[in-house]
Amino acid sequence: MKLGWTYIEDIGQHVGRTVTVKGWLYAKRSSGKIHFLQLRDGTGVIQGVMARNDVDETTFELGGSLTQESSVEVTGPVREDSRAPSGYELTVTGLKVVQLAKDYPITPKEHGPAFLMEHRHLWLRSSKQHAILRVRDTIEQAIHGYLHSQGFIHTPAPILTPTACEGTTTLFQTDYFGEPAFLSQSGQMYIEATAAAFGKVYTFTPAFRAEKSKTRRHLTELWMMDAEASYFTHEENMQCQEEMVCAVVGKVLAECQTELKTLERDTAMLEKIRAPFHRISYKQAVELCNKAGVPIEYGEDFGAPHDTAIAGSFDRPVFVDRFPTTIKSFYMQPDPRDPSVVLGSDLYATEGYGEIIGGSERIHDLDLLLRKMEEHQVPYEPYKWYVDLRRYGSVPHAGFGIGIERTVSWICGLQHIREAIPFARMLEKIYP
RNA sequence: UCCAGCGUAGCUCAAUGGUAGAGCCCCCGGCUGUUAACCGGGUUGUUGUAGGUUCGAGCCCUACCGCUGGAGCCA
Numbered sequence: 001m002k003l004g005w006t007y008i009e010d011i012g013q014h015v016g017r018t019v020t021v022k023g024w025l026y027a028k029r030s031s032g033k034i035h036f037l038q039l040r041d042g043t044g045v046i047q048g049v050m051a052r053n054d055v056d057e058t059t060f061e062l063g064g065s066l067t068q069e070s071s072v073e074v075t076g077p078v079r080e081d082s083r084a085p086s087g088y089e090l091t092v093t094g095l096k097v098v099q100l101a102k103d104y105p106i107t108p109k110e111h112g113p114a115f116l117m118e119h120r121h122l123w124l125r126s127s128k129q130h131a132i133l134r135v136r137d138t139i140e141q142a143i144h145g146y147l148h149s150q151g152f153i154h155t156p157a158p159i160l161t162p163t164a165c166e167g168t169t170t171l172f173q174t175d176y177f178g179e180p181a182f183l184s185q186s187g188q189m190y191i192e193a194t195a196a197a198f199g200k201v202y203t204f205t206p207a208f209r210a211e212k213s214k215t216r217r218h219l220t221e222l223w224m225m226d227a228e229a230s231y232f233t234h235e236e237n238m239q240c241q242e243e244m245v246c247a248v249v250g251k252v253l254a255e256c257q258t259e260l261k262t263l264e265r266d267t268a269m270l271e272k273i274r275a276p277f278h279r280i281s282y283k284q285a286v287e288l289c290n291k292a293g294v295p296i297e298y299g300e301d302f303g304a305p306h307d308t309a310i311a312g313s314f315d316r317p318v319f320v321d322r323f324p325t326t327i328k329s330f331y332m333q334p335d336p337r338d339p340s341v342v343l344g345s346d347l348y349a350t351e352g353y354g355e356i357i358g359g360s361e362r363i364h365d366l367d368l369l370l371r372k373m374e375e376h377q378v379p380y381e382p383y384k385w386y387v388d389l390r391r392y393g394s395v396p397h398a399g400f401g402i403g404i405e406r407t408v409s410w411i412c413g414l415q416h417i418r419e420a421i422p423f424a425r426m427l428e429k430i431y432p
Numbered sequence: 433u434c435c436a437g438c439g440u441a442g443c444u445c446a447a448u449g450g451u452a453g454a455g456c457c458c459c460c461g462g463c464u465g466u467u468a469a470c471c472g473g474g475u476u477g478u479u480g481u482a483g484g485u486u487c488g489a490g491c492c493c494u495a496c497c498g499c500u501g502g503a504g505c506c507a
Contacts, residue, residue: 027467027468029465029466029467029469029470030463030466030469031463031464031465031466031469031470032462032463032464033463033464034463034464034465034466035466036465036466036467036469038467047466047467049464049465049466051464051465052464053464068457083465083466083467085467103442103457103458104457105442105443105457106443107442107443107444107456107457107458107468108456108457108468109443109444109455109456109457109468110443110444110445110456110468111443111444112443112444112499112500113499113500114498114499114500115443115444170505186507207507209505209506209507211504211505211506212433212504212505213503213504213505213506214500214501214502214503215501215502215503216501216502217506217507218505218506218507219507222507224507301505301506303503303504303505304502304503304504346507354506354507355506355507356507357507358506358507401507402507403506403507404507405507406507407507417507
């Protein structure tokens with residue numbers, strides 16, 4: 001597409017030529033007879049230098065009157081300049097004010113998280129937030145790219161659902177033409193159906209959890225990528241996950257160095273990430289926790305301190321698998337060597353960022369599934385379609401779901417998950 | 433839901449139970465290489481709300497509201 005102006009990220013191709021940049025004034029410094037205008041356009045930041053001798057009086061005063069975040073169109077020749085962080089500067093010869101902003105709330109000084117979240121619609125313009133969401137975009141592209149390279153097809157799962165996918169978690173309820181409906185908390189069961197149609201599939205879907213969780217790792221609306229593959233075993237499922245995570249980390253390291261630098265992310269841990277990841281059983285993980293001084297009984301699920309103890313023992317992500325049947329979902333395939341545990345795994349990220357992926361081989365035997373549903377008191381009628389998948393050409397299959405915001409938090413090194421999504425929905429918080 | 437901490441100017445924060453303060457923002461002036469620019473001057477308050485103790489409460493007590501972090505649960 002041919003546009004009548006130039007994006008800052010392309011400015012290096014225009015040295016010596018006069019260009020127009022359309023964007024916003026990020027910051028301004030002035031020295032009486034020279035204005036330094038920090039311009040941003042979403043693709044980058046460049047300094048525009050307006051000297052009194054280079055422009056007429058009206059333009060110079062207009063430059064001096066500019067306020068933070070005013071929208072502007074700036075024209076001038078591009079120069080290489082060793083003093084500029086990006087290596088380039090714009091000598092401003094023309095200035096058009098699109099809109100003069102008044103009293104922009106986010107000043108160049110410190111602000112608390114409550115104030116910033118209240119102004120999230122504006123905070124997104126700040127360099128750190130901008131960098132995070134660019135990394136997020138790269139992560140999502142890497143996931144799509146890896147899966148397509150492996151022959152996976154994107155088959156979106158629905159968001160409005162008639163029933164709970166996993167009965168345990170609290171769901172948001174809504175009204176569907178007079179009938180109750182629920183916002184989906186996972187697309188997994190639906191893509192088990194599309195996997196039987198296409199072989200290898202995935203869905204990029206928001207997931208909703210109406211839990212009263214209030215921590216730096218929880219959102220009520222989050223994005224998940226669920227993948228499902230017919231005939232995949234538990235081991236092949238884990239291979240797929242680790243290859244995908246390596247592809248994601250690799251793409252971010254290759255394409256987002258500027259953003260990672262803005263975020264002051266120490267990339268040393270990320271550079272170490274290579275397949276294969278460590279694999280330990282739930283039983284080994286319990287022993288590890290107890291040795292590390294974080295007591296836990298066999299049969300209990302891991303809490304935050306256990307996550308930290310487990311992940312902290314390894315310098316790359318670690319799979320924990322073969323959890324006791326009792327603490328996992330009804331559809332997970334029991335281990336044929338020990339039916340008291342399931343062929344399911346959680347993948348823990350490094351540096352204490354916790355679980356980012358959960359996956360398992362699914363039960364494909366009709367009678368076994370029906371028995372497990374009964375044990376877990378899962379009603380038959382709403383899941384009749386799901387049981388049908390075991391009735392008509394059932395095959396062994398496996399899949400996993402990755403939490404996008406937790407992955408973004410981990411790769412960006414964030415303190416809080418709320419910065420990993422443009423508009424975070426958290427416990428009792430829905431503005432803006 | 434439970435536990436802990438915090439609510440003072442638009443923002444970030446000070447203030448032994450004894451006159452309500454600073455920096456930033458904003459406005460005015462100065463400065464041709466600034467990098468959260470700098471220098472001089474100026475405006476800014478029902479101290480979250482309602483009670484209570486006290487000669488006197490921003491400070492102590494009670495309740496409520498809000499915010500932040502954590503727990504449980506999970507990705």
